[in-house]
Amino acid sequence: MGLRNTATEWGSVAKALHWLIAIGLFVLIYLGLEQAGHEFWEEFHEVAWIPVAVLIVVHILGSLYNHFGLKNDVLRRMTHGVK
Numbered sequence: 001m002g003l004r005n006t007a008t009e010w011g012s013v014a015k016a017l018h019w020l021i022a023i024g025l026f027v028l029i030y031l032g033l034e035q036a037g038h039e040f041w042e043e044f045h046e047v048a049w050i051p052v053a054v055l056i057v058v059h060i061l062g063s064l065y066n067h068f069g070l071k072n073d074v075l076r077r078m079t080h081g082v083k
Helices: 012-034 039-069 074-080
Strands: none
Touching: 012 039, 039 074
16 A cells, blocks of 8 residues: 555555544544533534644645646546546
8 A cells, every 4th residue: 555546546645634534523523522511621622623624624635636736536536436
């Protein structure tokens, strides 16, 4: 498994980014549900969205870079799946 995407497999950077986004979203949801009465978790939840939002923006920019910069089929594979 390489860093970059291939025609048949996502690269390790893409896989890591997707896992970080998924974990971040689940953590935000959990903290949002559990924050009642816990001041520390309320404060943490209020700022924890920032790194998740940054990861999502990096994901969007990465897909656009692959499509327009590298001119590969990553954006099509993200929207229509690997064929």
